[in-house]
Amino acid sequence: MKLRNCFWLLLLAGSSLLAQENLTYQKPSKEILALAEYERAPSVTMDTKKEWMLLTYRNTYKNLDDLNQEEMRLGGLRINPITNISSSVTYINNLKVRRIKDKNEIQVSGLPKSAKITNLSWSPDEKKIAFTNTTNSGVELWVLDIATAKATKLTSDNLNANLGNPISWFRDGQNILVKTMAANRPALIDSKKDLPIGPTTSNSEGKASQNRTFQDLLKNKTDETNFETLVTSELYKIDLNGKAELFKKADLYAGESFSPDGNYLMLTTVQKPFSYIVPLSRFPQKTVVYDKNGKEIKTVNEVPLNEIMPKGFMAVRKGKRSMGWRNDTPATLSYVEALDGGDPANKVEFRDEAFLWEAPFTSQPTSLMKTPQRFSGVTWGNNTTAIVYDSWYDTRNTKTYLINPSNPAQAPKVISDRNSQDIYSDPGNFETKKNEFGRQVLALEGDNAYLIGDGFTKEGQFPFIDEFNIKTLKTKRLYQSAFKNKKEDIVSIEDFKKGEVLVQIQSPSEYPNYYFRNIKSKDKISPITAFKNPFESIKNVYKEVIKYKRKDGVELSGTLYLPANYDRKAKKEKLPLLIWAYPAEFKDKNSAGQTSQNPNEFTFPNYGSFVYWVTKGYAVLDDAAFPIIGEGKTEPNDTFITQLVDNAEAAINAVDNLGYINRKKVAVGGHSYGAFMTANLLTHSNLFACGIARSGAYNRTLTPFGFQNEQRNYWEAQNVYNTMSPFMNAEKMKTPLLLVHGDADNNPGTFTLQTERYFQALKGLGAPVRMVLLPKESHGYAAKENIFHLLWEQDQFLEKHLKN
Numbered sequence: 001m002k003l004r005n006c007f008w009l010l011l012l013a014g015s016s017l018l019a020q021e022n023l024t025y026q027k028p029s030k031e032i033l034a035l036a037e038y039e040r041a042p043s044v045t046m047d048t049k050k051e052w053m054l055l056t057y058r059n060t061y062k063n064l065d066d067l068n069q070e071e072m073r074l075g076g077l078r079i080n081p082i083t084n085i086s087s088s089v090t091y092i093n094n095l096k097v098r099r100i101k102d103k104n105e106i107q108v109s110g111l112p113k114s115a116k117i118t119n120l121s122w123s124p125d126e127k128k129i130a131f132t133n134t135t136n137s138g139v140e141l142w143v144l145d146i147a148t149a150k151a152t153k154l155t156s157d158n159l160n161a162n163l164g165n166p167i168s169w170f171r172d173g174q175n176i177l178v179k180t181m182a183a184n185r186p187a188l189i190d191s192k193k194d195l196p197i198g199p200t201t202s203n204s205e206g207k208a209s210q211n212r213t214f215q216d217l218l219k220n221k222t223d224e225t226n227f228e229t230l231v232t233s234e235l236y237k238i239d240l241n242g243k244a245e246l247f248k249k250a251d252l253y254a255g256e257s258f259s260p261d262g263n264y265l266m267l268t269t270v271q272k273p274f275s276y277i278v279p280l281s282r283f284p285q286k287t288v289v290y291d292k293n294g295k296e297i298k299t300v301n302e303v304p305l306n307e308i309m310p311k312g313f314m315a316v317r318k319g320k321r322s323m324g325w326r327n328d329t330p331a332t333l334s335y336v337e338a339l340d341g342g343d344p345a346n347k348v349e350f351r352d353e354a355f356l357w358e359a360p361f362t363s364q365p366t367s368l369m370k371t372p373q374r375f376s377g378v379t380w381g382n383n384t385t386a387i388v389y390d391s392w393y394d395t396r397n398t399k400t401y402l403i404n405p406s407n408p409a410q411a412p413k414v415i416s417d418r419n420s421q422d423i424y425s426d427p428g429n430f431e432t433k434k435n436e437f438g439r440q441v442l443a444l445e446g447d448n449a450y451l452i453g454d455g456f457t458k459e460g461q462f463p464f465i466d467e468f469n470i471k472t473l474k475t476k477r478l479y480q481s482a483f484k485n486k487k488e489d490i491v492s493i494e495d496f497k498k499g500e501v502l503v504q505i506q507s508p509s510e511y512p513n514y515y516f517r518n519i520k521s522k523d524k525i526s527p528i529t530a531f532k533n534p535f536e537s538i539k540n541v542y543k544e545v546i547k548y549k550r551k552d553g554v555e556l557s558g559t560l561y562l563p564a565n566y567d568r569k570a571k572k573e574k575l576p577l578l579i580w581a582y583p584a585e586f587k588d589k590n591s592a593g594q595t596s597q598n599p600n601e602f603t604f605p606n607y608g609s610f611v612y613w614v615t616k617g618y619a620v621l622d623d624a625a626f627p628i629i630g631e632g633k634t635e636p637n638d639t640f641i642t643q644l645v646d647n648a649e650a651a652i653n654a655v656d657n658l659g660y661i662n663r664k665k666v667a668v669g670g671h672s673y674g675a676f677m678t679a680n681l682l683t684h685s686n687l688f689a690c691g692i693a694r695s696g697a698y699n700r701t702l703t704p705f706g707f708q709n710e711q712r713n714y715w716e717a718q719n720v721y722n723t724m725s726p727f728m729n730a731e732k733m734k735t736p737l738l739l740v741h742g743d744a745d746n747n748p749g750t751f752t753l754q755t756e757r758y759f760q761a762l763k764g765l766g767a768p769v770r771m772v773l774l775p776k777e778s779h780g781y782a783a784k785e786n787i788f789h790l791l792w793e794q795d796q797f798l799e800k801h802l803k804n
Contacts, residue, residue: 025785025786025788025789026788026789026792026793027788027789027792028612028788028791028792028795029616029792029795031537031612031615031616032612032613032615032616032791032795033788033791034537034615035535035537035538035605035612035615036605036607036612036787036788036791037060038060038534038535039060039534040057040058040059040060040534041511041531041532041534042055042056042057042096042531043055043056043058044056044514044529045120045122046100046502047122047126047146048126048433048434049126050100050494050502051099051100051101052097052098052099052100052126052146053097053098053099053100053528054095054096054097054120054129054146055095055096055097055098055105056092056094056095056117056120057092057093057094057095057096058090058091058092058093059093060784061782061783061784061787062090062782062783062784063783063784063785064775064776064783064784064785064786066782066783067775067776067777067782067783068776069082069083069087070082070087071087072188072226072230073215073216074216074218074223074226074227074230075216075217075218075227075231075274075279075280075283076214076215076216076217076279076280076281077162077163077216077279077280078216078746078778079162079230081188081226081230082136082137082138083134083135083136083137083138083139083157084138084139084159084160084161084162084181084230085118085132085134085139085161085162086161086162086164088746088778088782089118089134090118090782091115091116091117091118091134092115092116092117092118092120093114093115093116093117094107094108094111094115095108095111095117095144095151096108096149097144097146097149100528106149107149108144108149108150108151109149109150109151110150110151110152111151112133112135112140112142112153115133116133116134116135117131117132117133117142118131118132118134119131119132119161119165119166119167121165121167121168121169123169123173124169124171124172124173124262124438125173126146127145127146127147127173128143128144128145128146128173128240129143129144129146130142130143130144130167130169130176131143131144132159132161132165132166132167133153134157135157137157138156138157138158138159138181139157139158139159139160139161139166140153140154140155140156140157140159141153141154141155141159141167141176141178141238142154143176143240153242154176154238154240154241154242155178155180155238155242155244158180158181159178159179159180159181160179160180160181160182160231160232160233161179162230162231163179163231163233163253163254163280166178166179166180166233167179168256168257168258169258170237170258170262170292171258171261171262171263171292172262174239174240175237175238175239175240176237176238176239177235177236177237177238177247177256177258177265178235178236178237178238178244179233179234179235179253179256180233180234180235180236181233181234182232182233182234182250183234183250184250185229185232186229188226188229188230189222189225189226191222194222196220196221196222197221198221200219200220200221200276202276202277207308208308208311209277209307209308209309210309210311210705210706210713211277211278211307211309211705212703212705212706212707212748212749213702213703213705213748213749213751214277214278214279214748215745215746215747215748215751216279216746217275217276217277217278217279218274218275218276219276220276224274227274228252228274231252231254231270232250232251232252233250233251233252233253234246234248234249234250235247235248235253235256235267247294248267248290248294251269252269252270252271253267253268253269254268254269254270254280254285255267255268255287256268257324257325258292258325259325259330259331259359260325260326260327260328260329260330260331260435260437260438260439261330261331261437262292263291263292263330263331263359264289264290264291264292264297264331264359265289265290265291265292265294266287266288266289266290266300266323266325266333267287267288267289267290268285268286268287268301269285269286269287269288270283270284270285271283271284271285271286272284273305275305275307277307278306278307282305282306282307283305283306284302284303284304284305285301285302285303286299286301286302286303287299287300287301287302287303287323288300289333289359289361297359297360297361298360298361300320300323300333300357300361301319301320301323301335303317303319303320304319309342310341310342310343310344310345311344311345311711311713312344312345312393312394312711313344313393313394313709313711314344314351314374314392314393314394315342315343315344316338316342316374317338317342318337318338318341318342319337320335320336320337320355321335321336321337321338322334322335322336322375323335325439326356326380327380327435327437327439327440327441328380328381328382328383328386328435328437328439328441329358329383330359330437331358331359332356332357332358332359333356333357333358333359333361334354334355334356334357334368334378335354335355335357335365336352336353336354336355336375337352337353337355338351338352339351339352339353339370344394349372350370350371350372351371351372351373351374351375351390351392352370352371352373352374352375352390353367353368353369353370353371354367354368354369354370354371354375354378354388355367355368356368356405366408367408368403368405368408369388369401369403369408369412371388371390371401372390372399373390373391373392373397373398373399374390374391374392375388375389375390376389376390376391376398377389379430379432379441379442380405380441380442381441381442381444381449382441382442382444383405383406384404384405384406384407385402385403385404385405385442385444385449385470386402386403386404386405386442387400387401387402387403387415387430387442387449388400388401388403388412389401391420395587396419396420396421396586396587396588396591397417397418397419397420398416398418398419398420399414399416399417399418400414400415400416400417400427401413401414401415402415402470402473413473415468415473419587419588419591421586421587421588421591421592421594422590422591422594423454423456423591423594423596424456424457424458424594426453426454426456427451427453427466427475428451428452428453428454428464428466429451429452429453430442430443430449430450430451430468431443431449431450431451431452431492431493443493443496444470445496445497447469447470447471448467448468448469448470449467449468449470450465450466450467450468450478450493450496451465451466451468451475452464452465452490452492452493453465453466454596455480455481456594456595456596458594460484460598461487461596461598462480462481462482462483463480463481463488463489463490464477464478464479464480464481464490465477465478465479465480465490465493465501465519466478478499478519479499479501479519479522482522483505483600484600485507485600486505486506486507486510486600487505487506487507487598487600487601487602488503488504488505489503489504489505489512490502490503491503491504491514494516498518498520499518499519499520499521500516500517500518501516501517501518501519502514502515502516502517502528503515503516503517503525505525506600506601506602507600507602508539508541508543508599508600508601508602508603509533509539509540509602509603510533510602511531511532511533511534511602512531512602513527513528513529513530513531514527514528514529515527515528516528533602535603535604535605537615538564538603538605538611538614538615539603540564541561541562541563541564541603541614541615542560542561542562542563542564542566542568543559543560543561543599543603544559544560544599545557545558545559545560545595545597545598545599546558546559546560546621546654546655546658547595548650548651548653548654549650550643550646550647550650551646551649551650552589552646553589554589554592554593554627554629555592555593555594555595556593556624556625556627556647556650556651556654557595557597557624557625558579558581558597558621558622558623558624558625558651558654559597559599559621559622559623560619560620560621560622560655560658561603561611561614561619561620561621561622562575562614562619562660563575563614563615563617563618563619564614566660568660571659571660574660574661574662574665575617575618575619575660575661575662575665576617576618576619576661576662576665576666576667576798576802576803577618577619577620577621577652577655577660577661577662577663577665577666577667578610578613578618578619578620578621578666578667578668578669578798578802579610579620579621579624579648579651579652579666579667579668579669580609580610580620580621580622580623580624580668580669580670580674581623581624581625581626581647581651581668581670581674581677582623582626582670582671582672582673582674582677583626583627583628583640583644583647583673583674583677584625584626584627584628585627585628585629585630585636585637585708585709586627586628586629586630586636587629587630587631587636588629588631589629589631592625592627592629593627595625597623607781607787607790607791608671609622609623610622610669612791613795613798616795616803617803618798618803619655619660619661621651621655624647624651625647625651626644626647626648626677627643627647628640628643628644629643635710635712635717635720636709637710637717637720637724638720640680640720640723640724641680641684641723641724644677644680644681644684645681645684645685645687648668648681648685648687648688649685649687652666652687664689665689665802665803666687666688666689666802667688667689667690667691667692667798667801667802668681668682668687668688668691668692669691669692669693669694669794670692670693670694670696671694671695671696672694672695672696672747672750672779673696673708674693674694674696675693675694675695675696675697676693676696676697676698676724676726678691678692678693678696678737679691679693679696679698679726679733679737679758680724680726682733682735682737683726683729683730683732683733684729684732688735689735689736689801689802690735690736690737690738690797690798690801690802691735691736691737691738692737692738692740692794692797692798693737693738693739693740694739694740694741694790695740695741695742695745695747695750695755695779696741696750696754696755697749697750697751697754698725698726698727698754698755698757698758699725699726699727699728699754699757699758700714700721700722700724700725701714701721701722701725701728702749702751702753702754703749704721707749726758727757727758727761730758730761730762730765730767731765733762733765733767733769734767734768735767735768736768736769736797736801737762737767737768737769737770738769738770738772738793738794738797739755739758739759739769739770739771739772740755740771740772740773740774740790740793741754741755741756741771741772741773741774742773742774742776742777742778742779742780742781742786743773743774743775743776743777744776744777744778745777745778745779746778746779747778747779750779752773755771755773756771756773759771768801770793770797772789772790772793774786774789774790
């Protein structure tokens with residue numbers, strides 16, 4: 001009996017050892033490591049006149065120590081309470097400047113040691129750049145003089161960046177408005193030490209409140225108190241010598257915006273009561289306009305707590321929203337109000353009305369325009385010209401209007417009426433330029449405006465510039481890229497008369513670099529930057545966008561990669577295939593069949609795809625199209641599983657028909673909704689040998705008021721939710737699956753618990769599954785240690801379950 005008991009104890013101990021491993025961080029194989037361990041090129045910004053360039057440098061990855069910091073999760077924020085800035089910010093560690101006409105970069109002098117730079121902001125005259133530096137105990141204000149390339153510290157580390165960028169330039173360019181920590185800030189409450197004084201309670205007043213699943217919400221009175229402590233700031237006016245003057249006493253400042261002429265300042269503050277079911281953005285708010293000296297002029301908006309919203313993506317709150325300064329006038333506010341009560345279910349002729357309200361706000365606001373669909377934006381031009389946009393998600397329709405702001409009685413002219421997902425018909429975006437106030441407005445040359453388009457077509461991508469006449473509403477093509485072996489992106493038009501244009505050009509083996517192009521002399525281009533390709537080892541990899549059809553005739557595409565030494569003519573070796581994808585919803589087959597993939601795009605391997613594995617003898621189909629279509633009144637998710645499997649089968653057939661692969665050795669992978677896709681494919685098909693699912697949601701009953709682009713709630717579409725949930729069908733899953741999740745996921749709906757519970761279900765049902773939880777990681781992974789280990793895990797998994 002004792003021997004039998006000992007036997008069972010040893011067996012249990014053995015199974016426990018198999019279930020968990022004492023595993024330290026690993027690095028991937030040399031082929032993958034050679035690509036993953038690279039030096040990131042600097043990012044580039046330029047002044048409006050294109051005289052100066054700022055180059056910002058940062059580490060290729062964060063490290064685990066960067067993630068292992070104090071953190072408080074309150075009201076949808078993740079804050080470091082010691083430094084008083086977001087705990088997820090990615091810092092710049094070096095700055096250089098360069099005259100664009102010169103070749104040599106100038107190292108900025110005076111920078112802090114071990115710099116942690118963010119919140120860069122050009123001054124109105126573009127001669128200086130303000131930025132913050134984070135120390136071990138707080139956030140400092142610095143300013144860079146561009147001409148001398150010298151940085152100077154203006155304050156101690158007492159800024160409050162808990163609600164984002166704490167600095168705003170005054171119009172004179174000599175002073176900066178800064179949010180600082182309140183002088184009498186109380187100590188934070190430590191919930192581990194301070195006992196609660198009562199329970200946490202919440203009530204429902206019998207009104208429907210169908211909110212999505214939000215992360216990091218307030219949970220109790222202690223959270224409320226700490227949130228208020230961390231968000232409260234004082235506003236100081238600080239000159240370029242560091243002289244500080246109190247501008248506004250302590251409050252919960254959530255937005256600061258100067259009028260274009262600099263004579264007024266709009267301040268938005270968070271009000272009480274706070275909420276335990278929605279994040280900060282839906283707390284009560286009050287917006288007041290002051291003059292530039294801080295004298296109160298007018299309360300222009302008061303927004304109540306917004307816990308109850310109508311259902312649907314087109315639902316908005318009642319009252320004034322989208323309030324901001326009109327860019328082309330000295331001091332006029334614009335805002336929008338819903339005419340349908342914010343409820344998409346209400347049938348009305350017009351959904352929204354836009355208003356103008358001129359400072360000092362002694363007269364009533366005036367109506368600018370009513371939109372048949374939901375107002376989605378405006379590009380200001382001048383007194384007689386502006387461009388207004390509206391859209392409606394359910395139909396995917398978007399319209400563009402030309403209006404006369406000075407004459408609201410003049411009927412708007414519809415200049416574009418299209419399916420927002422129909423990228424082949426996209427007319428492009430109107431070019432803007434800075435006006436006398438330093439604000440971006442419609443670039444007008446006489447009666448002509450200009451459109452810059454991505455240029456997606458059935459034959460490929462050919463970006464363009466069109467001249468649009470605001471009188472005739474006719475367009476004239478001024479330039480279209482003719483590259484067939486490179487990708488050209490049109491960034492901006494620099495000189496309309498001379499035809500000078502800023503572009504970025506790249507190829508599969510040429511890193512993206514900036515050039516000046518003269519569109520009146522098409523072969524004339526002048527290089528600005530010369531960044532090198534850090535991935536030389538894959539420059540000879542074969543790359544092609546392949547197009548194929550689903551069995552219902554829907555056109556699909558994906559970017560196919562083959563190993564550099566693979567003989568595409570003989571095709572003697574049949575390769576294992578890796579498919580990486582992310583489903584997308586459409587309302588029509590035509591839009592679903594269009595592609596934005598460009599084979600001439602620079603090949604930039606990263607942990608977000610399988611491209612690394614082309615160096616290890618795999619074929620890779622990256623960004624494979626997985627459209628989910630619901631035409632008419634049919635919702636896409638009504639046939640989600642069927643379409644998902646059909647997409648996968650079509651992709652495998654397409655590459656197999658080319659003769660490159662062993663179709664019995666195919667794996668699929670995805671992140672977030674792509675992980676959800678992967679789990680469903682392994683559950684409902686026999687197409688794959690294994691799969692990798694990262695940071696997904698697998699039980700849709702835990703997101704009962706909608707997920708991704710699903711607007712119906714669980715009780716309206718129980719069968720859809722249950723059928724689409726891999727957790728509900730776990731008994732069908734028999735294919736090897738690698739589950740990965742960050743243990744601090746901050747994405748709505750993809751709580752780490754989703755992966756943990758799905759793993760427990762699969763393990764309990766005997767499925768071959770491995771779960772890896774990456775310490776300190778959110779929805780996207782950042783630390784070098786975790787990313788390298790992730791690549792090792794994926795490599796080991798694929799070698800075991802696919803290649804061998």
